[in-house]
Amino acid sequence: MAAKSALTAEAERLPLARALAGRRALGRLLIADRTALAGLLIVAIVLAVAVAAPLLAPHDPNAQDVLNQFKPPSAQHLLGTDQFGRDELSRIIIGARISVLTSLAVGAAILVIGVVVGTVSGLAGGLLDGAIMRVVDVLLAFPSVLLALAVAGTLGPGLGHLAVAMTLVWWVDYARLVRGLVLGVKEQQYIESARALGVSGRRLALRHVLPNVAPPIIVLATLQTARLLLALAALSFLGLGVAPPTAEWGAMLNDGKNFLDTAPQLMLYPGLAITITALGFNLLGEGLRDVLDPSLR
């Protein structure tokens, strides 16, 4: 732990935590931090598009019109058309739905799994903790994307298989984080007092431990979503996940790579979409981290 100089200690007599009593203060601070705000905006827009995709897409994303392939942007096709004459903008919009919602679904699954495992491991201690952590270490000893690649590749094609593979691989970050947090909280006095009052295990976990452990988890969740999005794009680029002609950002990049000289713009749009979305989540995550732990600013 870094030893704070007497000077810093003297200056920060009013810790931010005290000022943050109450979510209203948090909200105000979040608005004040421009990075977080920018991230929040981007995420909100993307989510809105993803959810309302079928309503927003001007054309059927799978409608082919081979006579009109590789058309430049026009009034009818704002982003032009792809190699099969399909409207690029519609494909991007529908792609948002699949890419973003899949990432969020996997994200939610790994959050639950990771938190449960981490909490159990942290609170239980002893052999169970040791065994679980050994599994976590092994899984972390290996780059996640490659592992997911191997698992998904073995399971076979399809978005479902891909989602399962990703879930099986990415829950470990949460588990390790939550376990660490739980271990820290376990040593606090109020846990001792609650225990002394006879509060049971499950109640202890839900009411006393989790609320104090929430902020770092939230930060991780936003950043993890960005990572999942990028991993999903990479894996579907490699041919896993959705099958053609379904529109998904990674798959669209896989298609586009064949037309680098004739229509390089087909690589541009899906890539930009992924980048902007991931950027949004990253900004939000970084902003949240700044708010919740300003000493890292």
Added chain:
Amino acid sequence: MTYVVRRVAYLIPTWLAITLLAFLIAQLAPGDPASSYFERLNGRPPGRIELARTRHLLGLDQPVAERYLRWLGQAVQGNLGTSYSSGLPVTHELLSRFPATLELATAATLLAVLLGVPLGVIAASRRSSLLDHVTRGGSLIVGSAPGFWVAYILIIVFSVKLRLLPSFGTGGLSHLILPAVALGLAEAGLLARLGRSSMLEVLREEYITTARAKGLPEWRVTWQHGLRNSLNAVVTQVGLVFGFLLAYSAIIEVIFVWPGIGALAVNAINQRDYPMIEGFVVFTGTVFILVNLAVDLIYMALDPRISLGSQTATAAG
């Protein structure tokens, strides 16, 4: 010394776990491996007797645990089976293509370190200035863009439009540049962020104030006193960086048709070459563990506090 021994000993169960992992992954394969093996060799699905014979040949009629142990016994000796697609020994294939991956990874890391670390340090030392924000923003954007997409953008610009550099294969420096840059940029972003946050922490330590109180100009405080300590922290993260490299390089290798083990693995997955997939997981896992061990040992050597059996106070007063 005991620390080193303990550390090495800890590796063995981890390595065993990785082999188990690889084995289990292969077991996930849908369909009957004996059937697909036969089909691959003979171009048609097997009859019932042929199927039974193939299963016996491949040792698939034995219980899972025994199969694992036999496979493990082979793996420890370096025999990771035979590739379904090429018919060659997996170990041989991996080893012959590993140098190419190593070359790419080294070039990319060199680039990343030269670019990323100084940027991270500079960004940390002038808090909240323009350079800090630009670096942070830059590495955030680079970190949000899919690495393979950046690779293609580079290809489009330098290969297709400008016709300056080749976009695939090996054959000298010009072929190495684009893939190394594609890989290195993403890595540089990661290193810059690691370096910056580590440096920020170090700059808040008290001995930095002491250094200033000695009258050292700010640049010396940063580079001579600060950097040394923040490098320690970054080095421990090299394991993380290396893992990142391994993952990314597979995709980069596929894109640029670079003959490394990553491309081998992706092809193996596409062709359902399970021994190769297994072997790849074990091989990469082993390399990964060894790299982490090396990093730990280097860190031990760098940080004077963690030396052979940390002794502290020699005398009182």
Added chain:
Amino acid sequence: MSDPLPLLDVSGLEVTFPTDAGDVHAVSGITLAVRRGERVGLAGESGSGKTATAMAISGLLPRSVRTSGSIRLGGRELTGLARRDRRKLCGSHIGMIFQNPQSSLNPALTIGRQIAEPLRLHLGLSRAAARARALELLDEVGMASPARSFEEYPHRFSGGMRQRAMIAIALSCRPELIIADEPTTALDVTIQAQILELLARLCAEHGSALLVITHDLGVLAGLADRILVMYSGRILEEGPVDCIYDRARNPYTQALLAAISRIDRPLETLRPIPGDPPSGLQMAGGCVFHPRCPNAVGICRTEVPVLLPRADPGHRCACHLADQLDGPPLDAGGKS
């Protein structure tokens, strides 16, 4: 006194920290002077602004902190100087010793290297010459086997030894002024006396003035010639050491004295000061001490008291009621 002009002349110093919760007024206008070779003690609780004062004098405050007022060293005004020039004075004219020997030394460099550094920087000594001088210094501060200590890393030494190394570093270029911020607070009680004695002796030998900053009045008793008492950013009382200890007039000083143990008083008479020191965010109107002062009356809440001279030469006190309390000082029993 040999030289009438003070070596260090601070007047009207104000230091303000901008924080997320608002501006913190660490120092609200203080004046202090240190003459050549003099030993001055600046006493106050944590949060009184004493560290901020020290850092302001040496110019080590971060850029975001605002200061105003005048700081003159050897007649030269420091506040207008560029940071770079100000930085050059550190180590050469002003030496600093910090509170935490555990964390004040760079763990990645040897002790010897850290002592030699200012020597090479300010005095331009060669490597060999700097090493020789550093060995001398290590011997002066009482490090056993200087040659071996030179090559060792800080973590091999105890707190006391590290503080000796810090003293060696601070004195290495024979600065005119040494500022020691809580030099013994983090040390074992048995070591404290040794280090203080060492510090005093070396300063006398080198002819350096010494400004010791501490919350512990006991530390200053045998060390300082003159004491200033600081509270919440203001000087409440100042004077020669025996004056302060025997004839303090400010209720805060008296309370401080009542809170420490003395050989000539029974132990049960220790009385802590009720309340908490203010955070510096919201300043109390009037006298800064009035919320905790047992004698506070109306005027204390509205008007800031000014430092006014008392009977003894050099003794000044800022309290509206100083004259009323002119009898014997508040004794242990709490009767006036």
